[in-house]
Amino acid sequence: MTFLRCIADCNRHDLSRFTPFHMGGQVVGRIRTDTLPLLRAYEDIFDFAGDGVTLSPSLEDCAARSRALMRVARDLDAMDGVLPPWMDEEYPVFADPSRPDFTSNGTAQPLARITRSAVLFFGLPAWGVHLNGYVEDPNGDGIKIWLARRAPDCFDFPNKLDNMVAGGQPAHLSPGDNLAKESLEEAGIESDLIAQARPQGCVSYLVETPFGLSPGNIFCYDLKLSPGFTPRSLDGEVSEFLLLPADEVKDMAATTAKALHFKPGSALVIIDFLLRHGVLDGAPDHAEIAAALGRQA
Numbered sequence: 001m002t003f004l005r006c007i008a009d010c011n012r013h014d015l016s017r018f019t020p021f022h023m024g025g026q027v028v029g030r031i032r033t034d035t036l037p038l039l040r041a042y043e044d045i046f047d048f049a050g051d052g053v054t055l056s057p058s059l060e061d062c063a064a065r066s067r068a069l070m071r072v073a074r075d076l077d078a079m080d081g082v083l084p085p086w087m088d089e090e091y092p093v094f095a096d097p098s099r100p101d102f103t104s105n106g107t108a109q110p111l112a113r114i115t116r117s118a119v120l121f122f123g124l125p126a127w128g129v130h131l132n133g134y135v136e137d138p139n140g141d142g143i144k145i146w147l148a149r150r151a152p153d154c155f156d157f158p159n160k161l162d163n164m165v166a167g168g169q170p171a172h173l174s175p176g177d178n179l180a181k182e183s184l185e186e187a188g189i190e191s192d193l194i195a196q197a198r199p200q201g202c203v204s205y206l207v208e209t210p211f212g213l214s215p216g217n218i219f220c221y222d223l224k225l226s227p228g229f230t231p232r233s234l235d236g237e238v239s240e241f242l243l244l245p246a247d248e249v250k251d252m253a254a255t256t257a258k259a260l261h262f263k264p265g266s267a268l269v270i271i272d273f274l275l276r277h278g279v280l281d282g283a284p285d286h287a288e289i290a291a292a293l294g295r296q297a
Helices: 003-009 033-039 062-077 116-122 175-187 246-259 264-276 286-293
Strands: 018-023 026-032 053-055 090-093 112-115 126-136 143-150 161-163 165-168 198-209 212-224 238-245
Touching: 003 246, 003 264, 003 286, 018 033, 026 033, 026 116, 026 212, 053 062, 062 112, 062 116, 090 116, 112 116, 116 212, 126 161, 126 175, 126 264, 143 246, 161 165, 161 264, 165 175, 175 212, 175 238, 198 264, 212 264, 238 246, 246 264, 264 286
Parallel strands: 018 053, 126 212
Antiparallel strands: 018 026, 090 112, 126 143, 126 165, 143 161, 143 238, 198 212
């Protein structure tokens, strides 16, 4: 089994290649050092003194910081290969990312909002919501897990397997509201059914990508489904859904580091699900897997 290798691959990074990014007196991200020349033209936005890059203190509130960052992001987007494809979603930049406040009237106003497409460039923490849909075999033969195959035109990891529902977490929705939105769009799950989903904490990772550093945080949910339920994609982001026995999913997750069956971050959510539902009980590295995911053994 190579679950630990899969988890390690989702956490490969070398922070010596990155420069701290300061905002509001806090280190909020890390920018790849070799891309810093792209920012030096913005003397009114960035200060390069000291041991990092600082967003100008003259940008005193969330609105001003957000406008400045959007200006830079638009310019970076016009350059080939600097940002991933543009997405019209805003992600929050929190002073304390360990306590995100995802509500439309949240008490913790973010330091800024930034387009999702620029999050990796600045190495900012980002969040997502993922749903594990599963069915208990009525004959007592364990559980089966619903997986989604990403559409062939997805920008990243096309045709790879994903959790039943997986989506980024924007600034203006709570995780629960976002889960309801994504579940309807991606799997045709109506509000009365998704209300039965149970939050299961967060899985986090830190990995280098071709566009910058990705400190990812995934809010995990489990939803027990009836044997008669079949998901259907409404937004075209999923090419097919598969209902597979837990042991088969376990074998794919164990080898995904080599064969890349899954989108990597989604593989972490799968391993976490298998761990919590006892599918990995008896594995010789059970305690190490739990510790690597931040779970109790």
